[in-house]
Amino acid sequence: MPARRDQPVISMHHNLYLVALSILVAIQASYVGLNLALRIPAAFAIDRRLLIAASAITLSVGIWSMHFIGMLSMGMASKVDYLVLPTLLSLLLCVLVTGIAVYLASLRSRHLLAVAAGVMGLGITTMHYVGMIALNSSARMTYDPAYVVVSFAIAVTASGLALWLAFSAERRPPLFLCATFLGCAVSGMHYTAMAGTAFDFSIAGQTVPTSFISSDTLAVIVSFVAFAISGIFMLTLVPMRAAADRGNPTPRTPQDGADDFHDAGLPGGAAADPRAGNPAGLLDAAASGLLPIEKNGNRFHIAANEVVSVHANAHYTYVFNGRDDLFCPLSITEIFERLPKPAFYRTHRSYIVNLEHVGRVKKSGDAAVAELDSPVRRTVPISRARVADLRQELAAHQSRRHSGVL
Template identity: 45%
Template sequence: MSVMHEPWLVALSLVMAFQGSFVGLNLAVQVRSAVDPRRRLLLAGAALTLALAIWSMHFVGMLAAQMPVAVDFLVLPTLLSFLVCVLVVGIAVFAASNARLTPVRLGLSAFVMGSGICTMHYLGMYALHGSLRMDHDPAYVFASFLIAFNAAGLAMWLLFGLGRRPPLVISAAVLALAISAMHYTAMAGLTYETRQPLSAGLAPALSPGMLAILVSCVAFLVSGLFLLALVPAHEDQSVSAREIEAEFENTLHDTSEKKNVPSEPPATTATVKSASGLQAAAQAVRPGQPVPKGMLPIERDGQKTKIGVLDIYAIHADAHYTRICDGSREFFCPLSISEAEQQLDPRTFNRVHRSHIVNLSRVVSYKRSGDGGVLILAGQSAQSVPVSRSRWGRVKARLKAIGQSRPQSHAGHEQPAAAQ
């Protein structure tokens, strides 16, 4: 006979798949830009939560099946199915995030993850063999594998593919629907017959009470990970005053030595004279200042292009992407804040906040604000950028150390002097 399902449990399985997919994708999307040991933690967390989403959806989906007799789940196949799921998801996420996602790498990752999902499903179904004798239609088995393969490939592409990624909620919803479609396609090809009741002790099985505890623990763990994923990361620990002072003195010493070496007048003299006040200091390229190289991808007027890093005033995070300001306009950038930071010269650009990067040569003034500070940038927009408390001291030292004199207080603002 074929299998019928309880509607509300089917809906619950979809919810389990969605929330677990959201948490897992939220963690996995950060793996590529992270460094050890955080990278390992993110990889483990992404594998665990995605595996929980897949496994718990399948488990609740099996509970949704309306059987004519009470069934027991064998312990070993049930636990083994979860272990296989964690392992294959971890391998797939690691392979896809460890390098550029080429078609071959994407295909192999999708095959490993899709095969693992199918293996997990049929291992879970084997846990019912103590109560039922089941037959699986080969056509539905193959169809379920194709769905799992494409679902895994879609998940890897959404996470690590090039270009603009869709919002995380949409990615999680698509992945949850694909996972559920694989399970219920496989169940549609299932026919079964009831066995004679097993005598106690012939096979280790989960009692209804233990089954309820297991489902509750899985739901609690997934929900807990969901909440933890939304907690903002703590700011980096504050830099000691001695470290800041040492950095400031060393840089000033290097700057004073450079000033003693005769050099030709900078080519930007005319620009400095034509500019007014502090914007001249921000717009001029100062002698001895490192010139960053490279381009960052952006979207301008609906077209994909690139912007030179010398034209960048500031970058701020926008979900898993960034916005780049050139002093007058903002452009969408498909890179995360961490990925963008890796493309910039750290001697010129500074991560002043977990969500903000600033070109220090574009700063015209700064002031204290609460426990942190605020930087005022040159340009038509006169953009204000917050500085976190833990980075405020270092940012002030960097502003003093890039070839400028100590700031003079004016109307509550500390202003770097113009380049000579």
């Protein structure tokens, strides 16, 4: 509803330097957040949860900071007080919604990707209008419904494009381009919504406490905090994952990787050699291609045809069955020896995949990843030297399947 003529409505003008700073904060946070999110499909257990949390926090702090700096860039007709509770609520809401959107996008399903775009767009828009409640003690605000709809459309469309480019495009463009789209989604939504907002300061008191910090200084502090949070996550999580995902320059046999992992031992204290000191029945399990796994304190075996991928983690391994990561006390070398060949292929010193569940091989940096066709979508890194060999193995596997050998 437009404001009455007798209402002291401000004319909209902005500090262009702070506007540029707000957009820069949004793009920077989007870059780090998407960088972390892209590593989620190849992670598991605690690493997976850490990356989801770090990506959500980085994105939400950047989104919230962009909106806050955008508000500071406005020239107000009167001094305003920001209520603390709505301001914090908008941040917490942004963390929750962004985390859900990042997780859904990391599953790499086109259907879920559309849901993630809607969730993220709705979260950005809701966060903005919840945050605007913080000004209620200083001004009465009215919103033009057309601008509300347009701002929501911008947030959903640009978020969807950014997530699609990052997670589903056949050949992903530079990450900075994806981050720019997402940063523009946040900034475009904010400034479009503000263009459709009218302020009435008639309810403001005659005397308003003067802030000891200028808007420019506060904007710099907020942007510094946003950059610092992104930098901490980037320095602590990205090198860790990069080291784990880096392939070897030359192909290695399963025996070559034996020294890379300490033998964890078999259940019951068995030695590294599966034929030495095994409990009763373990030899039969090994001969049958069964793998010992543990879940919720229970020990049982999983058949080879139920294994989608295997990931080594320090001294132990995790077997992925398409939905869950199951702990296995064997080393990855022992597991590879038990699994039937050529159905299983060691793509990396730390990874094994079931060729039956490889959806496609996709270039990633100077190497590649295998996208798994499973209920819970996941990618597996491929050493650069093994990409061509894996493609040949996949072609041979498809040929055997069509000829009825499998």
